[in-house]
Amino acid sequence: MNSQNILGTPLQLGNKTIKNRIVMPAMGTGLASAQGEVTPAQLRYYEERARGGAGAIIVEIACVDSPEGKASLTQLCIDRLELLAGLAELAETIQAYNCLAMVQLHHAGRQTAPAVTGLQPVAPSPKACRFMRAEPRQLSREEIGWIRKRFIKAAVIAERAGFDGVELHAAHGYLLSQFLSPYTNLRDDEYGGSLENRLRLLREIMEGIKTRTSDLILGVRFNLSDFVPGGLNLEEGLQIAQLIEQYGADLLDASCGIYESGQTSIETSSFQEGWRMEMIKQVKPRVSIPVVGGGVVRRPEMAAQLIADGDIDLVWIGRGMLADPDWANQAIKGHPEKIRPCITCNTCFETINKGHHIRCAVNPKTGREERLLRPLAALNNTVLVAGGGPAGLQAALSFALLGSRVVLAEAREQLGGQMLVAQKPPGKSPIARLQQYLIDEVENSSVEVRLNTSLNSELLTEVRPDVLVVATGSEPIIPDHSGIKSFYSAADVLAREVKWKEQRIIIVGGGSTGCEVADYLSEDNQVTVIEQGRAFAADMENMSRLETLARLKHRKVQLCKMTILESADNETVTLRHLDTDETSSSSYDQVVWAVGNRSVVPDLDPETLPDHVFVIGDAQQARGFSQALYEAQMLPYRLL
């Protein structure tokens, strides 16, 4: 398979030509202002992705009717003429790289909250979304007419701003998708009931856009399945594809899922790469306009294969382009190994859900382009980096790229640090690709790697660095419980891939590590997790958390909250419930500690230290590797 040729082939899209087959799909960033204006940070974010070679960028959900239709506080808006100038600059920024600029037109309907809009949500029918809880108000016919005009006006604004196209967001359970779905549309007027009726509003909007604009590519994102009982299923989804083509679309963007089937529209790492294709490939034989699709497509080889097989015409690479804006260029140049891989951790989605700007766990520059892509002067110094985990690898790269002489010393015989363990729990194998990427980048750089080399005064005296980066990581905390006959740390269990069978295991600590190790062990063993707080996996990304807890429940893992390990002897452990102060004893075979990590920083002779010493990552404070990578990227800026 020659992925360069296939992915690099142009295609006619409406009246325009897309230069290659790679599309960045709409992804909310939270980077707009509170008034919905385009911001400089947003321009830089999109510029990087356009420069990175995408054939088209579909700019994130843009609200056509604020505040009522807004899904988040800092959502981009496209409903007022005063927003035109910023939108025009955004379109121009993207197009400067011969990349088509489209924008997604959006109304949240019932999938929003009064805390965002200050209003009761609206919907085809008064059926609340389980996640948003707010009961929506049923739209009257007049109000539907008003919303139709708002979508059409937004398309007119997009054209005046110079966009090449618009995409109507009729997927993922937002307003237009609510009209299409029998799950949310319970109306008995001409906008409800039959499929044609449920599609009426979408059709009227499409006709209006066709009449009022002259040259826009008209795309529609729609669901092939809602993945909820009583919602759209594949059979109806395929009929919708055909009808949307008949109504005049130039591009079909096939997606799936609503908030209530969350992980199916923004998948967790337990989903197989390209899993949606079984559904999406059924669209093309039924239509003649281009079809764009994707979903956990991470490798260029797979993207090319999907196009070569005729499953889709264009592939969207969403989170792949958050992790590496250069995804398309590297894919088309035939350098898949140079792509910083997305690990499907959904930190990006979690950050915008919290109301922050978009962030990516593996690429600290995402959403921080203005700050972390400022040009830096070349360095002519020597940097000693101690520790070959994510923080150390990234720090070594950051300095080497600026011309520093870098020595990277790792005490163990292997690079990788906490990534070696983090990739072991179920669904976490993408972390192995991140580890490989960082190691390859270091090995292909000028960095001098020394394995089995600890940070000490002799090393400092020999290397004589101008800058010392201490990235020596952390180690598991093992409380002192002398009575326990057999115990491990969670990291040990995972690192050694311990395979127990039919053991009674007590895991102490119900944070993400404790729950992940329970996930790993519970298939073949009887597992109890005790947690002194009220919530389990509270530090895990929410969708992965729900999925992990559901799996633990299914495997009958006992989750004991507000509980501590009081004492233990050879046969039994005694647990104390903190709310009631009651104790209970049970027999056990193994205890696994998952009570956190403590930083590891060697004692050094102050005489041997250079002027600049930075302690980063877990050595600073034990946290996830996202923070470690961020601190490592920041170092050269801190030095200046």
Ligand SMILES: Cc1cc2nc3c(=O)[nH]c(=O)nc-3n(C[C@H](O)[C@H](O)[C@H](O)COP(=O)(O)O)c2cc1C
């Ligand atoms: C942070 C984030 C924001 C998203 N926002 C949108 C959006 O504004 N509109 C939309 O249709 N889909 C949105 N999505 C879904 C993506 O467009 C894409 O369909 C999904 O991430 C799966 O593709 P991927 O595995 O290539 O990322 C978002 C996804 C993420 C991760």
Ligand code: SF4
């Ligand atoms: S935050 Fe995680 S899921 Fe999102 S793009 Fe980055 S690596 Fe991928």
